[in-house]
Amino acid sequence: MEMYNGYHFWGMHFIWWFFWAVMLFWIFATPYNIPGQRRKKDSPLDILKKRLASGQITNEEYQQKKTMLESDSAK
Template identity: 45%
Template sequence: MFWGNHGWGMGSGAIFMVLFWVLVILGVIYLVQLIAKGQKRETDTALDILKKRYAKGEITKEEFEKLRDDLTKT
C-alpha cells in the first residue's frame, strides 16, 4: 500500500524546519536592531544645552548672550 507519499519525500520536513528556524532567527535579529535604534540618543550640543538653561530660567539674558557669543566664536 502507498501511505502518504505525495511527491515531497522525507527531506521536505527537514527543509521546512530549517526555513522556520532561519525566519525565527532573522525576526529576533530585526527586533534587537529595532530596540537598539530606539535607544540611541542624540547628544545635545553646547548651544542646545545653553538654550535649555536659558529657557528654564537658570541663566539671565545677559549670561545667555555672553555664553552664546563665546560658543559661536570661530
C-alpha cells in the first residue's frame, strides 16, 4: 500500500516548502541596517569625515583634526 499516492510535495509538505522559501527570502533580502542589530562603531576618522561632508566643519578644521588623530594613533 503506497502511503502518499504520488502527492508527496503537496499538503503539509507544500506548506513547509513555502515556509522555507519565505525564510530564505527574508534572510537574504532584508537590509543589513536592521534596528537593534549590532554594528561596528564608526572610528573617529569616519565621524570626522561625516562632519566634513555635512558641512559642520571646514576643510581647515578637518585637516587639523585629522593630523591630530593620526599623530595620536601613531603613538
